[in-house]
Amino acid sequence: MAAAAFIINAGKQITAARHVGSTPSQPEPKFLQWGVGTSTALVTDTGLQSTTGTTEARTTGSISNVTGAQTGSKVQVTGTITALAALTIAEVVLMDTVGTGSPPTGGNCWAHASHGSTTLAIGESIAYTITADFTP
Amino acid sequence: MSHDTAQETLVEVTGIVRRLVPCPEHEQDPPGVQLERRNPNGYHHDCAACAAMTPTLEPLEA
Numbered sequence: 001m002a003a004a005a006f007i008i009n010a011g012k013q014i015t016a017a018r019h020v021g022s023t024p025s026q027p028e029p030k031f032l033q034w035g036v037g038t039s040t041a042l043v044t045d046t047g048l049q050s051t052t053g054t055t056e057a058r059t060t061g062s063i064s065n066v067t068g069a070q071t072g073s074k075v076q077v078t079g080t081i082t083a084l085a086a087l088t089i090a091e092v093v094l095m096d097t098v099g100t101g102s103p104p105t106g107g108n109c110w111a112h113a114s115h116g117s118t119t120l121a122i123g124e125s126i127a128y129t130i131t132a133d134f135t136p
Numbered sequence: 137m138s139h140d141t142a143q144e145t146l147v148e149v150t151g152i153v154r155r156l157v158p159c160p161e162h163e164q165d166p167p168g169v170q171l172e173r174r175n176p177n178g179y180h181h182d183c184a185a186c187a188a189m190t191p192t193l194e195p196l197e198a
Binding site: 003080092113115116117120121123125126128129130131132133134 | 145151153154155171191197
């Protein structure tokens with residue numbers, strides 16, 4: 001599995017929809033969820049490959065604009081997810097809703113990334129920083 | 137219309153993995169301890185040795 005990260009094709013409509021309306025109806029894509037799928041992320045993905053099967057809720061991340069090649073040209077989401085069971089985590093998504101159920105489902109995915117398989121014990125966590133640079 | 141692939145959005149993911157160091161009293165962090173029964177550092181909250189422990193931080197592997 002190789003590291004890869006994309007604003008997925010289906011997520012581009014989220015980016016577009018956030019532009020429209022003085023109070024956009026499109027929620028911020030700031031909800032982090034991790035998964036155990038080990039395939040390399042693709043731009044054609046639609047979400048996680050495999051959820052953990054445990055009850056970690058989606059984390060409401062902190063979203064902000066940060067400076068890249070242009071002032072404020074990046075969107076950055078930070079958030080921490082803590083393992084409720086022994087897990088090997090290999091992917092993460094940003095969703096536009098906190099979702100429902102355990103593990104949570106629902107909403108639309110904006111970004112999907114695969115990363116090195118990371119074995120966690122119960123109580124261990126990953127603090128993610130996901131940054132989209134619109135003018136690399 | 138022009139399309140410059142160098143202008144595609146670049147997405148970067150980094151992370152810090154917070155790992156629990158085995159507690160000397162428990163040899164390892166006791167499995168199955170509910171998170172609400174853990175101290176703020178993630179260890180068993182009833183154990184003084186656990187309370188003295190702090191997790192280690194390591195970068196998420198790409």
